[in-house]
Amino acid sequence: METILLGAVLCALIFLIVMLYQLQKALGDREELQQQQAREDADRLRDSLDQKVTLSMSVVSDRLAMVNRSLGSMQSLAQGVGDLKKVLTNVKNRGIWGEMQLGNLLGDMLAPEQYGTNVAIRPRSQERVEFAIRLPGRTGDAPVWLPIDAKFPLEDYQRLVQAREDGDKDGETLALKQLEIRLKSEAKDIRDKYIAPPYSTDFGLLYLPLEGLFAEAVSRPGLMNELQRKYRVTLVGPTTLAAVVNSLQMGFRTLVVQKQTSQVWRLVAQINTDLGAFETAVERAEKKLAEAQSAMESVGDRTRILKKHLDRAEKFTKALDNTNDND
Numbered sequence: 001m002e003t004i005l006l007g008a009v010l011c012a013l014i015f016l017i018v019m020l021y022q023l024q025k026a027l028g029d030r031e032e033l034q035q036q037q038a039r040e041d042a043d044r045l046r047d048s049l050d051q052k053v054t055l056s057m058s059v060v061s062d063r064l065a066m067v068n069r070s071l072g073s074m075q076s077l078a079q080g081v082g083d084l085k086k087v088l089t090n091v092k093n094r095g096i097w098g099e100m101q102l103g104n105l106l107g108d109m110l111a112p113e114q115y116g117t118n119v120a121i122r123p124r125s126q127e128r129v130e131f132a133i134r135l136p137g138r139t140g141d142a143p144v145w146l147p148i149d150a151k152f153p154l155e156d157y158q159r160l161v162q163a164r165e166d167g168d169k170d171g172e173t174l175a176l177k178q179l180e181i182r183l184k185s186e187a188k189d190i191r192d193k194y195i196a197p198p199y200s201t202d203f204g205l206l207y208l209p210l211e212g213l214f215a216e217a218v219s220r221p222g223l224m225n226e227l228q229r230k231y232r233v234t235l236v237g238p239t240t241l242a243a244v245v246n247s248l249q250m251g252f253r254t255l256v257v258q259k260q261t262s263q264v265w266r267l268v269a270q271i272n273t274d275l276g277a278f279e280t281a282v283e284r285a286e287k288k289l290a291e292a293q294s295a296m297e298s299v300g301d302r303t304r305i306l307k308k309h310l311d312r313a314e315k316f317t318k319a320l321d322n323t324n325d326n327d
Helices: 002-089 091-109 154-166 169-194 211-219 223-230 238-326
Strands: 115-119 129-135 144-150 204-207 233-236
Touching (some): 091 129, 091 144, 091 238, 169 211, 169 223, 204 238
Parallel strands (some): 204 233
16 A cells, blocks of 8 residues: 555656656746747847947937038038138228129129220329210210219227217117218318319219118218218119119110200201202202293294295196206
8 A cells, every 4th residue: 555655646746756857848938939039139239339329329420420511511601700800901902892792783883985994084183083974065076974982990880889888879870960060071082182073073973882871871961962062972772773873874864865856956956957958959959940841942933934844845846847857
């Protein structure tokens, strides 16, 4: 009995050992499968992460390159602004810059033969205006010049802008006053040097190369009227210059049309005079023709009379011949 019981226990232990082995093997296979899946997931995650990191680094690199280019452009711009500031700081260079801008505008709006550069308006004068628009003269081929001088009072304008930025009302008033004095001085210089009718128009143009500067000058109460009335000078900016030139061109076309119309009327009057002389000559010719016709009629009458005489003479001759034959 004990032997049977011992065998049964031994069989149970062996079965238990077999089951535990199978369970352990199944757990090991399952763990290995899970580890393999985990490795595959890790590989996929690493690849995806590498791709995203690579893409992100590429995007970051592109953005850094763009930032670098932008910084280079800003540095170039800053250098250009610095160079422009140096140019505008020098009075002579600033004047050349204003002349170049004015020359480019006139070159875009007018043909080369419609304006001149460095024009000596007054005869035997050493003063030369930077630019002058050529207008048709009243008589002959000599043109009438419209002088245009470019001025750039940058210091006065900068003081005005700085005073406004600082909120300095007194400084702003003083800067406006100084700007007004400067413009009057420049207008007086243009009047004294370049306005000389009949060689020029009775007014000139003062060109301001900045729209802001021109706006400040125009906004001054009574300044434009005083410059036109006292100095015969009109302020123009980059925009208003085109309008002034276009209006002048329309006026010039009207003058040309009027001049051509007067020439046509003079020609018509001359034709009318010549037509009267021609009519008188025709009347004289008609009289002469009438006299000639009358003379021709008299000649015809004389010819007929002579023919009758000749006929009678011929009859007498025949009659004489017949008489002689009978004898």
